[in-house]
Amino acid sequence: MDAITIEQVTKKFGAVPAVSDLSLTVRTGEIMGFLGTNGAGKTTTIKMLLGFFAPDAGRVRIFGADPVTAAARSRIGFMPETAYYYRYLNLRELLRFYGGLCGMSAAAIRGRTEQLIPLVGLGDAGDRLLTHYSKGMLQRAGIAQALLQDPDLLILDEPLTGLDPLARIHFRDLILALRDQGKTVFFSSHELSEAELICDRVAILKQGRLVWLGACGDIAGDGGQNLERIFLHLLTHDTPEAQP
Amino acid sequence: MTTCCRQLAALCALSLRELYRRKDVWLVLTLGLLILAPLSAIKPYGVGGASRHLSEIALLLIWLSAAVIALSVAGRQFPPEFEHRTIYPLLAKPVSRTTLLAGKFLGAWVASVSATGCFYLAYGLFAGAKLGLWFPVVFCQAFVLHVGFLTLVTAFSLLGSFCFTPTANLTVCGIVIGGMFAIGQRLPEMTAAQPAVLRALARVIYVVAPHVEFFDLRRRVVHEWGPVGSSVVAAVLLYAVVYAGACLLLAGWIFRRKKC
Amino acid sequence: MRAPLHITVATLTLAAALALGQMLPRVFADRMPQTAGTSLLDQVFGEARRMISDGMIQKADEYFHGGVRIADCTHAETHAENHFALPETDHAHADEHDAQPAAPPRDPWSWINAHIHIAGHRHMDGGQARELIPWYWAAVRVEPKNVLAYLLCASVISQELRRPSEALRILEEGIRNNPGDAELEIDAGCIYLNRMHNSSAALACFERAHVKWTQAQEAQSPVDGDLKLRILFYLCYLAKQRNDTAALGRYFAEAQALNIQSGRFTAIQKMTEH
Numbered sequence: 001m002d003a004i005t006i007e008q009v010t011k012k013f014g015a016v017p018a019v020s021d022l023s024l025t026v027r028t029g030e031i032m033g034f035l036g037t038n039g040a041g042k043t044t045t046i047k048m049l050l051g052f053f054a055p056d057a058g059r060v061r062i063f064g065a066d067p068v069t070a071a072a073r074s075r076i077g078f079m080p081e082t083a084y085y086y087r088y089l090n091l092r093e094l095l096r097f098y099g100g101l102c103g104m105s106a107a108a109i110r111g112r113t114e115q116l117i118p119l120v121g122l123g124d125a126g127d128r129l130l131t132h133y134s135k136g137m138l139q140r141a142g143i144a145q146a147l148l149q150d151p152d153l154l155i156l157d158e159p160l161t162g163l164d165p166l167a168r169i170h171f172r173d174l175i176l177a178l179r180d181q182g183k184t185v186f187f188s189s190h191e192l193s194e195a196e197l198i199c200d201r202v203a204i205l206k207q208g209r210l211v212w213l214g215a216c217g218d219i220a221g222d223g224g225q226n227l228e229r230i231f232l233h234l235l236t237h238d239t240p241e242a243q244p
Numbered sequence: 245m246t247t248c249c250r251q252l253a254a255l256c257a258l259s260l261r262e263l264y265r266r267k268d269v270w271l272v273l274t275l276g277l278l279i280l281a282p283l284s285a286i287k288p289y290g291v292g293g294a295s296r297h298l299s300e301i302a303l304l305l306i307w308l309s310a311a312v313i314a315l316s317v318a319g320r321q322f323p324p325e326f327e328h329r330t331i332y333p334l335l336a337k338p339v340s341r342t343t344l345l346a347g348k349f350l351g352a353w354v355a356s357v358s359a360t361g362c363f364y365l366a367y368g369l370f371a372g373a374k375l376g377l378w379f380p381v382v383f384c385q386a387f388v389l390h391v392g393f394l395t396l397v398t399a400f401s402l403l404g405s406f407c408f409t410p411t412a413n414l415t416v417c418g419i420v421i422g423g424m425f426a427i428g429q430r431l432p433e434m435t436a437a438q439p440a441v442l443r444a445l446a447r448v449i450y451v452v453a454p455h456v457e458f459f460d461l462r463r464r465v466v467h468e469w470g471p472v473g474s475s476v477v478a479a480v481l482l483y484a485v486v487y488a489g490a491c492l493l494l495a496g497w498i499f500r501r502k503k504c
Numbered sequence: 505m506r507a508p509l510h511i512t513v514a515t516l517t518l519a520a521a522l523a524l525g526q527m528l529p530r531v532f533a534d535r536m537p538q539t540a541g542t543s544l545l546d547q548v549f550g551e552a553r554r555m556i557s558d559g560m561i562q563k564a565d566e567y568f569h570g571g572v573r574i575a576d577c578t579h580a581e582t583h584a585e586n587h588f589a590l591p592e593t594d595h596a597h598a599d600e601h602d603a604q605p606a607a608p609p610r611d612p613w614s615w616i617n618a619h620i621h622i623a624g625h626r627h628m629d630g631g632q633a634r635e636l637i638p639w640y641w642a643a644v645r646v647e648p649k650n651v652l653a654y655l656l657c658a659s660v661i662s663q664e665l666r667r668p669s670e671a672l673r674i675l676e677e678g679i680r681n682n683p684g685d686a687e688l689e690i691d692a693g694c695i696y697l698n699r700m701h702n703s704s705a706a707l708a709c710f711e712r713a714h715v716k717w718t719q720a721q722e723a724q725s726p727v728d729g730d731l732k733l734r735i736l737f738y739l740c741y742l743a744k745q746r747n748d749t750a751a752l753g754r755y756f757a758e759a760q761a762l763n764i765q766s767g768r769f770t771a772i773q774k775m776t777e778h
Contacts, residue, residue: 050336052504070338078336084328086258088265100254101337103247145333155336288641289661290670293631296567297638429617450613458616467571469622476619483616 001064003028003153003184004049009058011044011208018044020208022058026186026201028152031179033195033216034188036205037235042188043081045205046157049186050078062153074102077151079142081158087131091122091141094130095148102149109148116144121170135162143174154178156187160194172198196227204234251339252347259351260358263317269359272309273366279305284374295374296466302370303462306363307390311421314356314394318401319413321348322499331504345496349402356394364390382471386461389477392484393459397421399488400454403495406502421456428457454487557647561656564639569625633664644678651685654678658691668699684720689713690734703742710738729762737768740775752776 004026011019019041026032036042047053048060051067065072085094092113099109117126120140125133133141139162146154160168175185175198189195195202196216204212211234216227263269284298325331334344364387372378397417404413427434428450435446458480461472529536536550566573628635640657643650654674662671675692682688693709696702713735721727736759743751756776759769 047504050332052332052335070340073336074338076336078333080329080332083330083333085330086262088262089258093261097254097258098333098337100250100257101334101339103250103338105250142333149337286638288638289657289674291634291637291661291665291667294634294636294638296635429621455613455616458613458620461620463571463622467567467622469570472620476616479612479616480620 001028002026003063004186005061005064006045007058009045009048009055009060011048011055017208019048019055022208022210024203024210024213026184028184029179029182030200031175031185031198033199033202034186034205035190035192035195035202035231036188040205041208042205043157046155046188049155050076074149075152077146077149077154079146079154079156079159081161083138083142085130085138085141087129090129091117091126091144094141095144098145098148104149112148112150116147119174120144121167136164136167139163140167143171151183153184153186156185158189159187160189160191168194192227192231202227204231206235248343251343252350255344255347256351256354259317259321259348259355263313263355263359268313269362272313273362276302276305276309276363276366280370298374299371299466300462302367303465306360306367307460307462309363310356310360310390310394311397313359314352314397315401315414315417317355318349318352318398319405319410319417321352321402322405323410326504335504341500342496345492345499349399349492352402353395353398356398357391360390360394361387382461382464382469385471385477386465389459389461389480392481393456395488396454396456396484399491399495403491406495406498420453424453424456425460428453428455455483458483553647554650557643557650557653560639560643560646561650561653564636564643564656567635567639568628568633570622570627572622572625574625630664633660636660648681651678651682651687654688655691658695662695662699668695671695684716686713686716686720686731686735689716690731690738693738697738703745706738707742710735710742714739729764730766733759733762733764733766733768737772740772744775
């Protein structure tokens with residue numbers, strides 16, 4: 001079963017279309033990069049995937065279920081672009097809170113917390129209040145909360161923002177390790193080089209429309225271009241249809 | 245059921261942690277002590293043994309602090325979630341918006357009640373030591389009704405937080421609650437001589453506005469009057485629950501339609 | 505460089521405010537609540553201190569009535585519930601007891617309010633009256649010129665708590681702060697006479713009260729004829745005690761000149777007849 005199914009989805013805010021007739025499928029166990037300029041409709045699509053609001057037309061499914069349902073959302077781990085979390089909590093307490101929201105038992109939360117804190121590289125900062133965290137550390141805390149309930153699908157909105165080069169490498173390794181465990185990762189990004197390195201497939205959105213969809217392996221065969229060139233070309237020229 | 249309980253417990257714990265880590269309660273307790281300790285040491289004109297004025301000041305401080313804590317804690321439940329974008333990971337978890345609202349309300353309520361409980365405990369011990377009256381029935385009734393007041397105010401402020409900015413919400417709720425305390429009981433008599441339109445308007449306000457003065461047993465406690473009948477206490481608590489329920493239903497309706 | 509400038513501006517503003525505060529009451533004499541030459545506190549707060557002080561006296565009155573403002577009292581509830589008689593009180597309570605029971609509540613809100621809030625009143629007695637003292641104490645701290653606060657406080661301490669020497673100390677404080685007030689002297693005299701049985705000290709008080717009343721009249725300040733009649737009554741009583749018929753006659757003549765027909769005048773008349 002596909003992890004994400006987006007079928008002819010359209011979403012308008014007033015008269016302005018944010019997403020137009022978008023169709024996309026993310027297979028289980030793959031890493032899908034979701035690229036586009038600011039205002040291309042990436043975040044709107046992600047919010048529909050999370051069930052924050054329904055599309056005006058078309059439908060969205062997560063493992064075949066409506067994302068509004070708790071069953072669907074219990075299989076999703078989401079990390080927002082920039083979240084300032086609860087600054088009066090430390091990381092352990094933050095994870096305990098989110099674990100509670102996921103309905104996890106205290107013992108399960110404790111066990112998972114002790115796994116995740118070193119995994120995201122915050123081994124020595126678990127008891128420090130989040131108010132003392134840097135932006136990069138908050139991003140890592142965000143990854144930890146997204147992974148908390150061991151989700152099958154990870155949706156990450158601009159996960160590389162604020163990460164230093166070392167942390168990016170660490171993040172890349174983490175994503176690849178998750179794929180090896182059979183997890184599906186869907187992330188939006190501006191970081192084309194990073195996307196090229198870790199994604200199995202990439203979708204490019206322009207003004208709410210899907211203008212390119214393909215495997216990263218296809219890029220090399222596409223006249224020796226890299227993702228950056230394709231991206232630039234697509235955004236500066238009229239490209240009506242997405243490749244299959 | 246277990247999942248829902250765990251979700252509510254997590255939201256309650258979050259509000260409690262926020263309240264006690266922000267140190268508001270400790271500040272209020274310290275201020276109260278700083279005001280009451282020197283006052284209780286004063287023997288005006290060499291006459292000792294007077295304690296009602298201390299009780300009155302202590303209860304006034306408790307009421308003011310509890311109202312401010314309840315209004316601000318409840319008013320802070322949702323706006324910072326939107327402002328700091330923590331609402332997204334929150335809504336992405338397998339928790340319904342209804343559970344989230346209920347949990348936020350419960351969290352604010354538990355936080356306010358626990359803080360007020362601390363104040364009442366401190367006052368009860370002080371009154372017991374000073375007067376030898378250890379938690380009389382009317383005092384316990386005053387606390388129970390105060391909990392009713394907090395139920396109503398928490399729901400009212402939570403509803404306001406969906407309609408106004410945090411500062412405006414605090415101001416509007418403060419004016420409504422302060423105003424009802426001052427004139428709620430006398431509103432129909434005060435407007436009896438006014439034109440029919442004004443009288444009708446006053447009547448609507450009288451019926452719709454929260455009657456916070458129902459919950460105030462301070463005079464009975466300070467002046468050692470007898471307790472109120474249990475049917476009256478039950479009626480007042482029922483009023484608080486129904487009013488809070490109506491506010492929460494309305495808040496839920498707005499929250500479900502709110503775009504994130 | 506900026507901080508000293510701010511300090512200079514703030515200092516100049518404060519100085520200007522103080523200078524205006526001193527000047528304006530002189531320029532707009534009788535058109536402002538503040539009077540020229542009064543203290544800075546008076547200038548700043550004007551009548552507010554008096555209002556707060558009066559509020560505290562009202563609070564004490566509320567305490568005396570079991571926490572109920574007598575204006576709000578419907579008296580329906582508490583007559584049977586709890587009522588203390590206070591024979592020596594200065595208050596006139598007869599009218600309070602004539603209050604009609606409240607009308608039955610017309611809606612659920614009124615029904616709850618009628619049951620939650622105290623609808624009737626009761627009176628404090630004896631030692632309980634110590635609860636009033638902090639409010640009187642605060643009232644005179646806020647406004648030392650509030651003579652009524654001194655009088656009520658001394659009355660409660662003397663009559664209810666049976667501590668006349670403490671009451672006299674309060675009245676002395678009141679006299680120091682209000683040197684022209686005759687009423688404080690009268691109450692001090694009454695305490696000397698009735699509680700301490702010291703006629704000579706009482707006489708000195710009543711004579712000072714007599715002088716102050718006369719001085720106030722000469723200064724064309726508003727004076728109360730009943731107050732003078734009260735002074736004359738006690739002076740007559742003490743003159744009769746020591747068989748000073750000349751003084752008795754003099755005081756009676758003064759009382760006659762006031763032309764006030766009251767129980768007190770009749771009592772003075774009777775004293776001179778005997």
